[in-house]
Amino acid sequence: xxxxxxxxxxxxxxxxxxxxxxxxxxxxxxxxxxxxxxxxxxxxxxxxxxxxxxxxxxxxxxxxxxxxxxxxxxxxxxxxxxxxxxxxxxxxxxxxxxxxxxxxxxxxxxxxxxxxxxxxxxxxxxxxxxxxxxxxxxxxxx
Amino acid sequence: xxxxxxxxxxxxxxxxxxxxxxxxxxxxxxxxxxxxxxxxxxxxxxxxxxxxxxxxxxxxxxxxxxxxxxxxxxxxxxxxxxxxxxxxxxxxxxxxxxxxxxxxxxxxxxxxxxxxxxxxxxxxxxxxxxxxxxxxxxxxxxxxxx
Numbered sequence: 001x002x003x004x005x006x007x008x009x010x011x012x013x014x015x016x017x018x019x020x021x022x023x024x025x026x027x028x029x030x031x032x033x034x035x036x037x038x039x040x041x042x043x044x045x046x047x048x049x050x051x052x053x054x055x056x057x058x059x060x061x062x063x064x065x066x067x068x069x070x071x072x073x074x075x076x077x078x079x080x081x082x083x084x085x086x087x088x089x090x091x092x093x094x095x096x097x098x099x100x101x102x103x104x105x106x107x108x109x110x111x112x113x114x115x116x117x118x119x120x121x122x123x124x125x126x127x128x129x130x131x132x133x134x135x136x137x138x139x140x141x142x
Numbered sequence: 143x144x145x146x147x148x149x150x151x152x153x154x155x156x157x158x159x160x161x162x163x164x165x166x167x168x169x170x171x172x173x174x175x176x177x178x179x180x181x182x183x184x185x186x187x188x189x190x191x192x193x194x195x196x197x198x199x200x201x202x203x204x205x206x207x208x209x210x211x212x213x214x215x216x217x218x219x220x221x222x223x224x225x226x227x228x229x230x231x232x233x234x235x236x237x238x239x240x241x242x243x244x245x246x247x248x249x250x251x252x253x254x255x256x257x258x259x260x261x262x263x264x265x266x267x268x269x270x271x272x273x274x275x276x277x278x279x280x281x282x283x284x285x286x287x288x
């Protein structure tokens with residue numbers, strides 16, 4: 001099996017706020033991420049697809065096609081957007097790396113028809129990221 | 143959030159600068175020199191280490207988080223960075239009085255310390271000693287990558 005990874009970058013704004021909690025609780029839990037007018041990040045997304053190379057083309061999947069899927073499903077939805085207000089898939093959720101990675105997984109999985117989606121890794125900064133896998137596929141003790 | 147068959151890990155990177163010397167009293171001077179080469183130079187040397195910590199757990203629907211980063215940062219600072227950053231691993235960390243402070247042993251020691259983090263499950267630590275080498279430890283279990 002081969003793992004193939006494509007990387008894209010997008011910029012977006014967000015804030016962390018749970019309307020079911022008091023202002024004080026929001027502040028305590030989320031700290032500066034709770035600032036009311038939001039803030040932004042340069043996100044880096046790494047999408048890894050698993051599969052066997054096609055004997056004719058030598059490819060697990062056509063990278064150009066993957067690039068178009070990422071453009072359509074992720075870039076057009078999230079790049080230069082406010083994740084709290086402009087991405088319906090995140091409505092009602094706190095737009096943490098953990099949650100955004102799962103939303104991206106659900107957007108991409110049905111679109112990837114050659115090979116299968118193995119991992120979505122989303123960096124909010126070089127020092128903070130979340131990995132999303134199908135249960136049991138990570139090799140970790142889950 | 144409903145269980146939709148997805149598994150999520152949180153990854154966080156920390157940096158610390160420390161010195162070390164690879165040397166063991168179980169070998170002769172000549173053997174130490176042969177095995178460890180320039181890493182055996184008597185006054186030690188240093189690295190900018192990058193520590194990558196991976197945690198798993200339920201994503202709390204109220205916070206969207208596996209673990210609150212403020213809790214994790216404070217725990218790593220208290221249990222690792224305070225003692226390791228700008229210190230000599232050989233002289234200042236008790237675990238390396240007897241054990242050689244290779245990055246392999248550093249992974250095992252840091253894993254042991256961070257395993258006690260109460261808010262999520264520690265899956266693995268990965269330490270980059272330089273830009274060209276890194277080491278991973280996921281506890282004492284069969285390592286397998288899919």
